[in-house]
Amino acid sequence: MNNLITYFNKYNTLSEEANKAISEICKPVIIKKNQDLQSIGHTCRTIYFIKKGVARIYYYKDEIEITECFAFENAIIARVESLFTGKPSRKAIQMIEDSELIGINSPKLFELYDKFPEIERLFRKIFEAAYVDTVNRVESIQFHSAEERYNALLKESPNVLQRVPLKYIASYLGITQVSLSRIRGIR
Amino acid sequence: MNNLITYFNKYNTLSEEANKAISEICKPVIIKKNQDLQSIGHTCRTIYFIKKGVARIYYYKDEIEITECFAFENAIIARVESLFTGKPSRKAIQMIEDSELIGINSPKLFELYDKFPEIERLFRKIFEAAYVDTVNRVESIQFHSAEERYNALLKESPNVLQRVPLKYIASYLGITQVSLSRIRGIR
DNA sequence: AGCAAAATTTATCATAAGATAAATAATCAG
DNA sequence: CTGATTATTTATCTTATGATAAATTTTGCT
Numbered sequence: 001m002n003n004l005i006t007y008f009n010k011y012n013t014l015s016e017e018a019n020k021a022i023s024e025i026c027k028p029v030i031i032k033k034n035q036d037l038q039s040i041g042h043t044c045r046t047i048y049f050i051k052k053g054v055a056r057i058y059y060y061k062d063e064i065e066i067t068e069c070f071a072f073e074n075a076i077i078a079r080v081e082s083l084f085t086g087k088p089s090r091k092a093i094q095m096i097e098d099s100e101l102i103g104i105n106s107p108k109l110f111e112l113y114d115k116f117p118e119i120e121r122l123f124r125k126i127f128e129a130a131y132v133d134t135v136n137r138v139e140s141i142q143f144h145s146a147e148e149r150y151n152a153l154l155k156e157s158p159n160v161l162q163r164v165p166l167k168y169i170a171s172y173l174g175i176t177q178v179s180l181s182r183i184r185g186i187r
Numbered sequence: 188m189n190n191l192i193t194y195f196n197k198y199n200t201l202s203e204e205a206n207k208a209i210s211e212i213c214k215p216v217i218i219k220k221n222q223d224l225q226s227i228g229h230t231c232r233t234i235y236f237i238k239k240g241v242a243r244i245y246y247y248k249d250e251i252e253i254t255e256c257f258a259f260e261n262a263i264i265a266r267v268e269s270l271f272t273g274k275p276s277r278k279a280i281q282m283i284e285d286s287e288l289i290g291i292n293s294p295k296l297f298e299l300y301d302k303f304p305e306i307e308r309l310f311r312k313i314f315e316a317a318y319v320d321t322v323n324r325v326e327s328i329q330f331h332s333a334e335e336r337y338n339a340l341l342k343e344s345p346n347v348l349q350r351v352p353l354k355y356i357a358s359y360l361g362i363t364q365v366s367l368s369r370i371r372g373i374r
Numbered sequence: 375a376g377c378a379a380a381a382t383t384t385a386t387c388a389t390a391a392g393a394t395a396a397a398t399a400a401t402c403a404g
Numbered sequence: 405c406t407g408a409t410t411a412t413t414t415a416t417c418t419t420a421t422g423a424t425a426a427a428t429t430t431t432g433c434t
Contacts, residue, residue: 061330068326081322084315117304124311128271131318135268138321139255141328142361143248146391166412174329179391181413333421353382366421368383 001026004049004102007074011129012122021116025108029101037093037101044082044089046103050075053099054163056172059091067172070096070164072157076126078106096164146175147183188213191236191289194261198316199309208303212295216288224280224288231269231276233290237262240286241350243359246278254359257283257351259344263313265293283351333362334370 001023008014014022029048031037037048037055048055055077057068068091071077082089083106095101113120140149150173153160160169170180188210195201201209216235218224224235224242235242242264244255255278258264269276270293282288300307327336337360340347347356357367 061326066330080315081319084319113308117307120304120307120311121300124307127318128267128314131314131321132268132271134318134321134325135255138325138328139248139253141325143253165410167410176392177412178393178414182391185413352380354380363422364382365384365423369421372383 001102003051003074007049007076008122011125012118014116014118014122018112018116018118021112022104022109022119025105025112026102027105029103031095031099031101033095033098035095037095037099038079038089040090040092041088043086044079045106047076047078047083047106047109048093049102049104050077051100051102052097053101054096055093055099056096056164056168057091057093058168058171065171067168070157070160070168070172072163076130080127080130096168141174146173146179149173150180150183188289190238190261194236194263195309198312199305201303201305201309205299205303205305208299209291209296209306212292212299213289214292216290218282218286218288220282220285222282224282224286225266225276227277227279228275230273231266232293234263234265234270234293234296235280236289236291237264238287238289239284240288241283242280242286243283243351243355244278244280245355245358252358254355257344257347257355257359259350263317267314267317283355328361333360333366336360337367337370 001019004026005014005019008019029037031053038044038046040059050071050073052073055071057077057079058065059068060066069077077093079089079091079093081087082091109119109123113123140152144152150169153169153173166180166184167177170177173180175183188206191213192201192206195206216224218240225231225233227246237258237260239260242258244264244266245252246255247253256264264280266276266278266280268274268278296306296310300310327339331339337356340356340360353367353371354364357364360367362370
């Protein structure tokens, strides 16, 4: 739990009782490489904190698998379009390496919001920051070339190449594997 | 204020006192067509509710003006990447028609969060919904053709063509004016 | 109304990325 | 370790969109 509390402190430091209340709705998850942590068609009821490993959210468009995002250690991952709407998700979360996570039960978390406004505030801030990242991602996809996006990704996550297969990176960048290979080949 | 309270009720119904507290930090804004409501370089300190008119957020990339989004009546608009980070915004908000808005002072709003958890919850839910929209927009930009995006926009906002110049729509769709004209010409 | 400015369309040519196929390299299971 | 599978690269050809320029239409001003 320590890593998670450190992560929380970046957004909103919680009281003892609030930390304890959250710890009671958390459970550890160990999962093997390439396994789905959450599968397509199910409604999101768990927010995950990554202690170890790499995650990606993916979905299918016209039979083709698309990677929506990656998440590394000490980050949170959830399919927000399901978490916030209560609708089943068309997306899945897969762990790219053998991983250790902490799962936070989201219906129970939302109940805690009533008793602990500080917890509601914490998650408000966490998701506000994620929202800002997504707004920036729209800009990046819309007005940078594939090559610019590739270079920006490397700068932001220098170890992504070591940990994530190129085929996943390609669809994340919005291009085909073949185009990514071409871009990489230039240098 | 009535429209605004109706809008709030879709997310979280507030007590009398909470509504009153919000009304005290609101002020009406009347603004002419093509005027900037908020300008580039300033930090966002107001969240706007549109009573009448159409707004867009825009910014510059390489001297070229880009429209990030549109907002119509009975919606909220803010440059969230500044609102949530406190940093100056590279973006501006412009009203495309003669408009009437309600401006909500955001620093004062955030103070109200301490006294009224219900207000914090209201805005949490408003921005969660906006976040989900943005996640969906990433998908739309990344994996639909320009023509598909154009048709999707028309379906979503059928009156956008009547109210918004095509040059703004083009950059919103991530294409040039000329390409948009070509797409429209096909039918 | 009538002119000027701005918006939109049309045309032409250039280019980045897609589709497909095939070759090579890396990884994994037994 | 080795063969089989999967991932990546390379090659060729096609296509959607960009860049630029010019023509046309619409809008706004006085």
